[in-house]
Amino acid sequence: MNTIPSLQTSRRAFLKRAGQATAAATLAAGVVPPVHAAENNTIQLALVGCGGRGTGAAANALSVANGPTRLVAMADVFENRLAASYENVNKRFSDKVDVPEDRRFLGFDGYQKAMDCLKPGDIVILTTPPAFRWVHFAQAIEKGLNVFMEKPVTVDGPTTRKMIKLAEEATRKNLKVAVGLMWRHCAARRALHDQIQSGKLGDIVTLRAYRMHGPIASFASGPKPEGISELLYQIQRFHSFLWASGGAYSDFYIHNIDECCWMKGAWPVEAQSTGGRHYRGENIDQNFDSYSTEYTFADGTKLFLQGRCMVGCYSLFGSFAHGTKGAAVISSGMNCRTGIYQGQNLVKKDLVWGYPSEKKHDGPIKWNQPYQAEWNDLIDAIRRDKPYNEARRGAEASLVTSMGRMAAHTGRVVTYDEILNSDHEFAPGVDSLTMTSPAPLPSDDNGKYPVPMPGINTKREY
Numbered sequence: 001m002n003t004i005p006s007l008q009t010s011r012r013a014f015l016k017r018a019g020q021a022t023a024a025a026t027l028a029a030g031v032v033p034p035v036h037a038a039e040n041n042t043i044q045l046a047l048v049g050c051g052g053r054g055t056g057a058a059a060n061a062l063s064v065a066n067g068p069t070r071l072v073a074m075a076d077v078f079e080n081r082l083a084a085s086y087e088n089v090n091k092r093f094s095d096k097v098d099v100p101e102d103r104r105f106l107g108f109d110g111y112q113k114a115m116d117c118l119k120p121g122d123i124v125i126l127t128t129p130p131a132f133r134w135v136h137f138a139q140a141i142e143k144g145l146n147v148f149m150e151k152p153v154t155v156d157g158p159t160t161r162k163m164i165k166l167a168e169e170a171t172r173k174n175l176k177v178a179v180g181l182m183w184r185h186c187a188a189r190r191a192l193h194d195q196i197q198s199g200k201l202g203d204i205v206t207l208r209a210y211r212m213h214g215p216i217a218s219f220a221s222g223p224k225p226e227g228i229s230e231l232l233y234q235i236q237r238f239h240s241f242l243w244a245s246g247g248a249y250s251d252f253y254i255h256n257i258d259e260c261c262w263m264k265g266a267w268p269v270e271a272q273s274t275g276g277r278h279y280r281g282e283n284i285d286q287n288f289d290s291y292s293t294e295y296t297f298a299d300g301t302k303l304f305l306q307g308r309c310m311v312g313c314y315s316l317f318g319s320f321a322h323g324t325k326g327a328a329v330i331s332s333g334m335n336c337r338t339g340i341y342q343g344q345n346l347v348k349k350d351l352v353w354g355y356p357s358e359k360k361h362d363g364p365i366k367w368n369q370p371y372q373a374e375w376n377d378l379i380d381a382i383r384r385d386k387p388y389n390e391a392r393r394g395a396e397a398s399l400v401t402s403m404g405r406m407a408a409h410t411g412r413v414v415t416y417d418e419i420l421n422s423d424h425e426f427a428p429g430v431d432s433l434t435m436t437s438p439a440p441l442p443s444d445d446n447g448k449y450p451v452p453m454p455g456i457n458t459k460r461e462y
Contacts, residue, residue: 040068041068042067042068042069042070043067043068043069043070043121043122043123043379043382044069044070044071044072044117044118044119044122044123045058045061045062045069045070045071045072045073045118045122045123045124045125046071046072046073046074046075046114046115046117046118046122046123046124046125047071047073047074047075047085047114047125047127048074048075048076048110048111048114048115048124048125048126048127048128048136049075049076049125049126049127049128049129049132049150050074050075050076050078050081050082050084050085050086050127051076051081051085051127053127053150053180054085054125054127054128054150055084055085055088055089056371057125057127057148057150057180057371057375058071058085058089058125059088059089059092059093060371060372060374060375061123061125061148061375062089062092062093062096062097063093063372063375064372064375064376064379065376066376066379066380066383067096067379068096069096069123069379070096070097070098071089071093071096071097071098071099072098072099072103072117072118073099073103073104073105073113073114073115073117073118074086074099074103074104074105074114075104075105075106075110075111075113075114076105076106076110076128077106077107077108077110077232077235077435078106078232078236079106082104082106086099086104103117107434107435108433108434108435111124111126111128111132111135111136111139112139115139115140115143115145116143118143118145120143120144120145121144121145121146121382122145122146123145123146123147123148123378123382124136124140124143124145124146124147124148125148125149126140126147126148126149126150127149127150129235129238129244129245130150130151130152130153130154130155130244130245130246130250130251130398131155131159131238131243131244131245131426131427131430131440132430133149133153133154133159133163134153134154134159134162134163134166135430135431136149137149137153137163137166137170137391138166140175141166141169141170141173141175144173144175145175146175146176146177146378146382147170147175147176147177147178147391148177148178148180148375148378149177149178149179149180149391149394150179150180151179151180151181151254151255151258151394151397151398152245152246152250152251152254152394152397152398152401152402153179153391153394153395153398154395154398154399154402155242155243155244155245155246155250155398155402155426156246156402156419156422156424156425156426157399157402157419157420157421157422157423157424157425158422158423158424158425158428159425159426160395160396160398160399160402160419160420161420163391163392163394163395163398164392164395166391167389167391167392167395168392170389170391171387171389174385175389176378176381176382176386176388176389177388177389177390177391178374178375178377178378178388178390179390179391179393179394179397180374181254181255181258181390181393181394181397182370182371182373182374183255183258183259183331183370184258184259184262184374185370185373185374185377186336186369186370186373187336187355187369187373188336188337188338188355188356189259189262189330189331189336189338189370191338191355192263192328192330192338192339192340192355193262193263195328195340195353196263196321196323196328196340197265199325200325200326200340200352200353201321201323201324201325201326201327201328201340202323202324202325202326203323203324204263204264204301204321204322204323205301205322205323205324206301206302206303206304206321206322207260207263207264207301207302207303207304207319207320207321207322208303208304208305208306208319208320208321208322209253209256209257209260209303209304209305209306209318209319209320210256210305210306210307210316210317210318210319211252211253211256211306211307211308211316211317212306212307212308212313212314212315212316212317213308213309213315213317214309214310214311214312214313214315215309215310215311216252216309217239217251218236218237218238218239218240218285219239219240219248219252219285219287219309220240220280220283220285220287220309221237221240221283221284221285222282222283222284223282223284223447224284224443224447229435229436229439230438230439230442230443231433231437231438231439231440232435233439234439234440234441237285239251239285239287240284240285240286240287241285241286241441241449242286242426242441242461242462243426243427243430243440243441244427244440246398246401246402246405247285247286247287247405248287248288248307248309249287249288249291249307249401249404249405249408250398250401250402250405252307252309253291253305253307253401253404254397254398254401256305256318256319256331257295257303257305257397257400257401257404258397258400258401259319259330259331260303260319260321260330261303261397261400263321263328263330264297264301264303264321266297266298266299267297267396267400267416268295268296268297268303268400268403268416269296269297269298269415269416270295270296270403270413270414270415270416271293271294271295271296271403271404271406271407271413271414272293272294272407272412272413272414273291273292273293273294273404273405273407273408274291274292274293274408274454275288275289275290275291275292275408275409275454276288276289276290277289277451278290278310279310284443284447284448284449285449286449286450286451286452286462287309288408288409288452289308289309289310290307290308290309290310291305291306291307291308291404291405291408292304292305292306292307293305293307293404293407293408295400295403295404305404317331317332317333317334318330318331318332318333319331320346322344325342326340326341326342326343326344326350326352327340327341327343327344327345327346328340328341329341329346336369336370337354337355337356338354338355339351339353339354339355340352340353340354399416399419399420400416402419403415403416403419405461406419406422406461408452408454409452409454409457409461409462410452410454410457410458410459410460410461411454411455411458412454412458424459424460424461426440427440450462
């Protein structure tokens, strides 16, 4: 994480110094002090993006042991999603929710109105489709707000460059920023990472990652129904459209890619990939049904990723590392159990280290604990004024994911530098969208959308 000087530790202390020359100089420099939301030490929250992930993030924020926290504003472009999210959260945390109707905002400018309900040092939760992340993050920085943002945080090179600059500005302002790559907050994976860094696995020579299962979320979408605009349909079904989410590849595979790169301690420098569409029927989404990607690191180490969303096929969800001294389970399914094995066969008799320790009978770790842990860590950083900014790392993980996706969609080897410096911004006008705007991706006369054509369209993904 970035390191920055520790500043004042409370709103009371800051206000006491506000008239002094040093405090004035600090404010003039644009640095936001580590304030809490009110004199009672409550951190206020605004939720921007009220789908399932946003609702879950709000629940985690209200469940922190190092509170108190309070939800005071919500925003979305869909009234039904906002209403359902409010009912869900209010039912579970009625004593921590204070969002009257006049603080429930609809429309593309709702994020601004929701953030206006907060004070510097509060937290805005950004869980809209990724296309809007840089727009909302910029506003949060301007308002002096700490941020939790869901992954991925970018979908192309131009927005990655924007996010990296914004990450630097957030650090300069001493803002705390969390990115929803929650496996980095998993105790089991952190313990495995320590073991690998200490040399227990030897030198990593190969990494493998798998996310193969049936269609989920809005992976596939049929023709747009009547009664909804093309723009809102694409946002509603955002996993189906590359401009909104980076598609299934970016949204689904980023966790496996990120945890493998974490264990390796590096980002890959290039990728080659294949993929295809099968049994598509009338579906109009832009996704491939299967992807197979080879990432290459600077030292020649390979990361092999297998992704598939198809009914009736073999399913596998996990990540694995192979080193000169053995092999390791980074993740397997949705459980939080890791292990290192002698040799390359991941069999119980060859286990030489595991977390949790079977000898101690620690028992299973709930799959959703890292979701809560990332919030506990963010709140702790705010309370104790610790350097905490995951935005750049989140942007880099998003870019590496997009690198593999672009390789599959163009049929070429794509390098890290190439995609970072690419000029293809999928939705350049996303910051100006209104409820009556045309969609960034127009359909043809038959209601169809462009799909990647590797080997034919080799410079752009569509």
